[in-house]
Amino acid sequence: MTSPNDVRLQVLHTVRILGYAGNAAVCERAGIPPAQVDEALLDAQAAGQVVWSQFDDDGGWSLTEAGKTLGEVLLAEELDRAGARVEVEAVMAEFESLNRQVTSACTRWQLAEMGMAEQAISLAETVEELARAGEAWAALERQLVAHLPRFDGYCDRFSAALGRARTDPSWVTATDRESAHRIWFELHEDLLATLGRSR
Known part of the structure; x- marks a missing residue:
């Protein structure tokens, strides 16, 4: 209970x-x-x-x-009870580069949708770039889940959103559903909160 x-x-x-x-x-x-x-x-x-x-x-x-x-x-x-502070801090350090990758890809896609991108980027290219970040996150998630089970599921949810995005671009950054960007944003907030940090 x-x-x-x-x-x-x-x-x-x-x-x-x-x-x-x-x-x-x-x-x-x-x-x-x-x-x-x-x-x-x-x-x-x-x-x-x-x-x-x-x-x-x-x-x-x-x-x-x-x-x-x-x-x-x-x-x-x-x-502290889980004895996982060092582990989470190490994961966060690796996450930062992935976060820049995801944020950049989402921003470029949003600009492309508005016709404001300096360089054209396709939906397929955007999804593939996000998928690479998701694959890298998968290993980090496994490390976290061994100590803090509540981190389980981000990778699967992110992959599911990308699967839908391949045929419906709204699943990349929409705020009215579990889009790839929204899930990643929640993951980032989860890590920050766990370490007592702010954006």
């Missing part, structure tokens, strides 16, 4: 990773039953750690500075 402290950590961390999300999205991503997520979010709201915002028919939670600070404290404790 998941302890209340583990639920609190997972819920706060999931809200940070997603940036803005409703209860159902937090449940799905955190893998925690709805009743526990609902209770944790209401407790966090009462403590000033999350806030609910409503835009027309769309509502979601986001972290406050207090929630971000508490989340980083809980993540630091998790990292």
Whole structure:
């Protein structure tokens, strides 16, 4: 059974990773039953750690500075219990070059879509470049998962998005779905949060 402290950590961390999300999205991503997520979010709201915002028919939670600070404290404790700080720092160091590669590829593709690119780049070239970064990440993910299982799945989700992008370019950078760029952004935020860093 998941302890209340583990639920609190997972819920706060999931809200940070997603940036803005409703209860159902937090449940799905955190893998925690709805009743526990609902209770944790209401407790966090009462403590000033999350806030609910409503835009027309769309509502979601986001972290406050207090929630971000508490989340980083809980993540630091998790990292120390796992004895994985050195491992995560080493992975982060290697991730930085992959992040530049992915960010550059996505930016060039967005400029190409808007007709503003200095040099033409095709969808196939973009997907292949992103796939190379994904393959390199796969090995790093395996290292992390051995210590922190919650990192499992980023590689598979990224690959799935790229598979869809081969025939539908919106899966490269769209914000309304689990596009390759969105998944990579969440991965980057996960690593930063785990190490108590900001962008």
